[in-house]
Amino acid sequence: MPTSQLPQPPTIAxxxxxxxxxxxxxxxxxxxxVLKHPLQAATMPIDELAAAVGVSVATANRFARAIGLNGYPMLRAELVKGFEAMLAPVEKMRVRLAQPGSVLDAFVAALEESQRNIAATRTALQAASCEAAVQAVVQARRIYLLGFGSSGWLAGLLQRGLEVHCENVHxxxxxxxxxxxxxxxxxxxxSDLLIAIAFPRYLSDTVLLTQAAHERGVRVLALTDGPHSPLVPFAHHCLYAHTESYHAANSETTVLALIEALCSAVALHSGSSVQGAARVTEAILPWLHGNDRAGLRPRPSPVTTE
Structure with missing residues (x-):
């Protein structure tokens, strides 16, 4: 009998x-x-659950047996099913907190983690994928950037990098x-390009809008974590970033590094990259500290009080 047809164990509910x-x-x-807070209950050791409900640890164990499980560990394991991706950062943080260290240790660990992610991303890069991504950006009539949650901030930084070299970035x-x-x-x-950014935990809005753009015939470049990403079926081109993190769902450092690499490659292959950079520099020059001495920006009037 196929696995999908095997009888499934009953849910906790x-x-x-x-x-x-x-x-x-x-x-x-x-x-x-448990029914009201399944995700919280899945992350709690037995003593925390007992304290949250106001019962004894023994009562919590007996409850697990009362609903047909061998004990609290099995109850928690059943609750976790279906929440694995969402709970992964919580469990990693729990493991991390069990290994005490100094504040400096925390800084060093985070920086080393970023180094490992960037190195893994660099090793996995393929020349053909990089070339195709840059050509898609350079040849697009208009570029649309899509990402929600933390990816929304990253999309904003991508816009900042690309609009120097591309005329229509939205x-x-x-x-x-x-x-x-x-x-x-x-x-x-x-003739347009959608650059969609999504990493675990993937947000449905990003996936649905990417699918809708794909169905309209829009070219799609996905910045995501691997071939298993829900963006991949709708993408014509993909760039992957390793984003392992001990304290969050993802490390944005690697994604930002990949974004900067993409913008740098676009700059090198854009026919007007130098002129574009010069125009931007000229535009922001009056707002750079120290240029007021050259008369490029009026000095603020001194504050007076009566």
Missing amino acids: ARIARAKPGLTPSHQQIADY LMSSVGGASQGARQLPRMGE
Whole structure:
């Protein structure tokens, strides 16, 4: 029998419903908490859950047995199922906190982690993928940048880097949210490029808008973590970044490094990169500290008080 057709074990909710008539009041308190906060319960050691509900550790263990499990560890393991990707940063943080060290150790560990991620990303780069990504950017009539959550900030930095060398760069992830991004879909066409950024934990808005753009015939460049990413089926080109982190879902350092590398490569292959950089420098010159001495920007008037 195929694995997909094998009978599936009952969920925690189903176990609780089946055992409900025989649950004690204390067990029912635990059941209510677990059903209301399944993600929190999945991350709690038994003593934390017992304290949160206001029961003893022994009662928490007996509750697990009352719903047909061997004990609390099995209860927690069942709760984790389906939450693996979301809980991974929490579990990594738990492991990290179990290894005490100084503040300097924390700095060093984070920097070394970034170095490892960047080195792994560099090793995995393929010449053909890099060339295709740059050509897609350079040849696009308009470029749309898509990312939400932390990827929204990264999309903004990508816009900052590309708009020096590309005429039409538009950020889809604005204050209007996903619906504002969707409003831009009708103007997008085959001569445009969508650069979509998403890493675990992937946000559905990014995936859905990328799929919608793909279905309109828009070329898609995905900045993501690997071939398993939900963006890949809709992408014509992909650049992958290793983003392992001990304290967060991802390390944005590597993604930013990849973004800077992409912008640098576009600058080198753009016919007007020097002129574009010169125009930007000229535009911001009056706002650079020290240029007021050269008369490029009026010095602020001194503050007076009555």
